[in-house]
Amino acid sequence: MNETNLSLSTSQKLQPFLLLSKSVKGVANSKLIMDALNAHGIYVFTELYEAPNVVQASTLPEVAPYYSLLELFMYGTFKDYQDNIAQFPTLTENQIKKLKHLSIATLSETSQTLSYDLLQTYLNIPTVRELEDLIIEAFYQGIFTGKLDQRQRQLQVMFSMGRDLRPQQLDETITALASWSVSTSRLLGSMDAKIASLQETVQLNGQARDQYQSKIDQLRLDIRANSNLKKMDLTMDESKKKGYSVEYGSPDYNERVKKSRGSKRFM
Known part of the structure; x- marks a missing residue:
């Protein structure tokens, strides 16, 4: 059962008592x-605590x-009850068990890992078997x-129901949420600035x-062009050495020119 369903269930089970509180004096x-x-199944009590007739009757010594x-x-918690037991009415066995369940929920708010030794001392439970039975019932x-x-002798709490909030706890929660909101806004602003900087860097890169x-x-183009020019220079130098026309660079053409010039001399 998740926290929403548990809160709904306990609220529904409290309704008959709230209706009775309107007529009980x-x-x-x-x-x-x-x-x-x-x-059975009622773990939050603020509505009954604030019921008008209950508040009015609370001033009576009885x-x-x-x-x-x-x-x-x-x-x-159960420890608070034991430390001030003379100030409270005697609890039934079922009420003691419920208060111990709520005490474990409170302890889990500060640490999700609770040792058997701590729980046995805090809840005044003499045996491990009795402690484990209490915890298993709370699971259900x-x-x-x-x-x-059992090897490490500890309870690992994954989820715990929320208990009634003290008036000052509500103010503390509001303050904490306001501080969280400011911190989150600053963090988001810092992240946006970093993202913008990264985008600018990527663009520049x-x-x-x-x-x-x-x-x-x-x-590469310049290298290719220079390479071609060097090849042309080498070709021209080679042509000059062999007596080839620089302009045409063809051995056949030069041979024909020589023959043509020789024929003209005999005419």
């Missing part, structure tokens, strides 16, 4: 709170400890997902490459 809110905390207990289930409830590493290739092509 005074001390009766104590039982309403205990029933909601004991109910209801105040139960209202504090409701707040503990919203934000606190969708409170968190992960895997048990392309132009330089084209100019380089053009110079190479021209150099």
Whole structure:
């Protein structure tokens, strides 16, 4: 079960208690709170905590400890309960199990790897078997997902449900999101500038490459032209040595010219 489905499920299961809160008055809110905390599948309690009749009854001495207990289930852990046990009503076995599940979810916010030793101490669980049974049940409830590493004696949390937010946590979240937004905008601006610089560099490199290739092509043409001129010069020099016409450079033509000149002398 993902977080969205879990939140929807727990919200739906809380609805009957919210409806009851509209008619329940005074001390009766104590039982309403205990029933909601004991109910299967309910893990968020802000709506009940803020219900008008519940808030009004919380000022009564008989209801105040139960209202504090409701707040503990919203934000606190099983260790908080143990450290201040005299201030709270006695929990049922099901409520203790639920609070321990929520405590693991809170611990996973700071570290996804939780050792068995830490969990056993924090949750006051004497045996590994009891701890693993508690964790496996939380897996089925969708409170968190992960895997048990019995060799390393640790729980690796992959996903954990979100708990009720404290009022100051909401302000902290808004501040953190605002800071993240500013940082993201700066990062995007920096990335855009780098991309533009890279594009300009690529364009300049392309132009330089084209100019380089053009110079190479021209150099090849010049080399070929010079080579042809040298060949022509060599041919002309060779023709002069052999008595060939420089203009025509043909042995047959020169031979015919000689014969023609000899014939004219005898005429």
